[in-house]
């Protein structure tokens with residue numbers, strides 16, 4: 124029986140391995156992690172991450188050919204194929220701080236693999252890593268090889284949160300990069316055989332190591348660039364009276380552009396886009412390519428601009444101050460159908476409003492109070508470390524923040540509403556009831572373009588919706604970022 128071990132039971136390791144176990148009943152899959160609470164949760168009825176369809180997949184395989192364990196060394200020693208899916212955060216100190224990837228967790232995993240292995244292994248980079256990382260990992264693995272052969276592959280993951288199971292069941296492609304040597308090619312075939320259980324072979328792309336590593340960074344950069352492009356257009360739409368949804372639709376019908384990923388928003392969030400672009404920028408700089416670095420840096424700058432622009436719009440619309448005013452924050456996760464808050468634009472917007480002394484009442488159907496308070500208190504990039512290495516109880520400004528478990532509760536007596544996540548329930552709120560329970564004038568700032576602007580204006584709201592023609596009220600209150 125082939126044995127797979129995955130180091131890192133997170134958003135990628137957990138769902139990816141659960142799907143491999145489901146689709147390959149004859150393979151034994153162990154997912155290991157240094158975090159005891161995370162592994163306990165994987166073994167319980169309350170999985171550590173919220174992802175539609177995941178519970179079902181885990182329940183079908185757990186205890187049969189899918190195991191979650193903290194016994195990292197045992198499972199690594201027994202495995203034929205070891206996936207490494209640990210955190211690769213942005214460095215916060217030293218050389219490359221604020222840009223380069225911090226490979227501490229990857230390096231410690233590689234050293235441990237080298238130390239405990241007693242048989243040949245294929246080691247798979249599942250984490251997103253800088254191009255050329257495989258070279259460094261190979262050196263670590265072979266420093267003390269004791270006659271054991273390690274073959275390294277790059278197999279980056281392209282799933283998106285909220286649709287992870289669907290993406291894993293039916294991926295656009297699976298990418299496997301390896302050395303162009305007989306051992307490298309043999310390892311590629313072994314991993315291809317795993318995916319070929321359910322992925323059509325023409326969707327399994329095999330490349331050299333560096334192309335696979337770089338393709339992952341490139342894919343995220345291209346995706347994020349699309350959002351920054353449409354968000355840049357949204358600012359121009361607001362200035363000219365064009366409607367960004369109509370512009371997106373018009374350009375998206377060109378088959379060379381395509382309709383997906385053109386929704387204007389308050390800005391992109393999530394654990395990877397910013398981190399991976401910063402990493403790409405750093406790699407370009409290190410390779411003497413400042414123009415290329417600056418090109419990609421602009422994607423992040425426009426994203427920051429969009430979040431600032433939103434905050435400024437809220438403050439300027441409400442008579443240039445939100446001091447002491449209650450603002451309801453609807454949604455905190457970085458997108459719908461996930462409880463993940465890593466780099467969510469809601470953090471920046473809330474911090475901006477708190478800076479102007481607003482009182483926030485926050486509601487998200489999947490995010491706990493503890494998580495929200497931690498997020499609003501944590502320093503930039505601290506979130507992307509294993510849970511037990513994060514600051515224990517960062518303090519946030521609790522007098523200004525309340526977290527509630529119902530949208531109507533959040534809205535009660537509020538002066539304004541900011542929609543930060545496109546949860547379906549925010550489309551279907553009883554907005555007449557909402558209006559009746561708010562202070563007047565009642566403002567809605569829709570950062571996700573989910574509300575029916577016309578209907579809300581008829582009720583009496585002053586509505587700001589990203590990239591849409593401005594309410595007469597807002598026209599006289601320009602918000603510069």
Ligand SMILES: NC(=O)C1=CN([C@@H]2O[C@H](COP(=O)(O)OP(=O)(O)OC[C@H]3O[C@@H](n4cnc5c(N)ncnc54)[C@H](O)[C@@H]3O)[C@@H](O)[C@H]2O)C=CC1
Nearest residue numbers: 131132133134135156157158209210211228250251280509
């Ligand atoms: N979250 C996402 O949607 C995607 C993430 N990625 C990449 O996958 C990698 C992992 O991301 P996530 O799963 O989101 O992170 P995560 O933070 O959810 O999971 C990483 C896990 O690794 C564990 N860990 C760290 N060092 C370890 C060690 N030495 N031994 C055992 N366990 C260790 C941590 O405790 C944590 O549970 C990152 O490189 C990320 O860029 C790639 C595609 C999608």
Ligand SMILES: O=C(O)[C@H]1O[C@H](OP(=O)(O)OP(=O)(O)OC[C@H]2O[C@@H](n3ccc(=O)[nH]c3=O)[C@H](O)[C@@H]2O)[C@H](O)[C@@H](O)[C@@H]1O
Nearest residue numbers: 280281282283284350384385386388391392393395457458
């Ligand atoms: O490497 C990763 O971590 C993953 O990053 C993204 O996935 P994810 O961040 O989970 O979610 P997306 O659907 O890409 O959304 C990212 C952010 O962009 C925003 N977004 C997305 C699409 C859009 O049109 N407009 C927009 O503002 C979302 O609301 C969200 O805040 C990529 O889509 C995945 O392919 C990749 O594997």
